[in-house]
Amino acid sequence: MDAKRQRLVQRRGWNRAVAHYDRYWSQQLLPAQHLLLRAAALEVGEDVIDVACGTGMVSLPAAASVAAPRDTGPRRRDGRVTATDLSSAMVAEVRARAESGGLTNVDGVCCPAEKLTVDGPFDVALCSLGLMYVPDPARALVEMHRVLRPGGRIAVSVWGERRRCGWAALFGIVDARVASDVCPLFFALGGPGVLAGQLERAGFSDVCHQRLSTSLDYANDDDAVGAAFLGGPVALANAHFDPSTRAAAERDYLDSLADYRTDSGGYRVPGEFVIAWGRRP
């Protein structure tokens, strides 16, 4: 699939997934997002860009971390978070959530990771679980390097190795039923040393990385199916399935999770993430 088409599939898919994403993923992704934010070590007053921000699960806590405390004493400057995503629905969601949460230091910009149309420079660039969907992740990292000030920091996370992600059969099951090829290189960045190597090739120094094993817990079939088919990158393909194709794809997916079924009828699916961080010299 060419890059333009991949971006179109992603944009339309995530525009659909926005309404379901948090319900199915907010608990599941928390450990990886916490580790990313810890690696970023944000400080009050810092300006941050969050690339592929989704609904703001990382952007909003980041905005709270860089805001000046509302206490007595001389008022310090609030840092700002510029939340960017390819999906306009995601960007609208982040803006709405920032507003309803009383966060006045969040800006939303709709742009692809490979071409950031933002005003830098930033102190910190974040990209949480977005790079696997980008047709040219190396280009996206060069863009993050470009918009950082010298000495600025980057922290990026991706899913880990395919064999350690119990849900990995999903893409094949969907691709067999619709010519979607959702994310051709999804697990490529999760291999040993790959993400850290990409950061170094983009020009970052002091690069470190950490692998994190977690489990994705689903209470029942509906939750497992919803997370995979409604709240993620195959949402567009799923919307085009007729009812019998959808039922067959869902059945195949649940069969692929059979080893992870719990006694209570839910699932405990292994998942792995890689977090890498570094600095622009």
Ligand SMILES: C[S@@+](CC[C@H](N)C(=O)[O-])C[C@H]1O[C@@H](n2cnc3c(N)ncnc32)[C@H](O)[C@@H]1O
């Ligand atoms: C799994 S979500 C991650 C959202 C958020 N960062 C988080 O940790 O919850 C992936 C996001 O990547 C975005 N995305 C996919 N391709 C992109 C691209 N080429 N440029 C920018 N964002 C992209 C999607 O729209 C989606 O919001």
